[in-house]
Amino acid sequence: DCEKKFGTENGEIIANNKVRIGMTKEMCRISWGIPIWSNKTTISEGTIEKWYYGLAYSLYFIDDKLMRIDE
Numbered sequence: 001d002c003e004k005k006f007g008t009e010n011g012e013i014i015a016n017n018k019v020r021i022g023m024t025k026e027m028c029r030i031s032w033g034i035p036i037w038s039n040k041t042t043i044s045e046g047t048i049e050k051w052y053y054g055l056a057y058s059l060y061f062i063d064d065k066l067m068r069i070d071e
Contacts, residue, residue, distance in 0.1 A: 002030065019059065023066045028059055035059075
């Protein structure tokens, strides 16, 4: 299903529960699940959203694009 929806390369990454820079929020949610908690900050360039997955892992989005992964 992931390969049909997101293409072969992204589909394989998602199916293996991985994320990478440039993915959308939807792709990351399917791959890693719903975050434990999140927060949003609005700036002139757009909305920054941070998703937290425990103490060691977090994802940063600007609008709908993954820009940073903390591990």
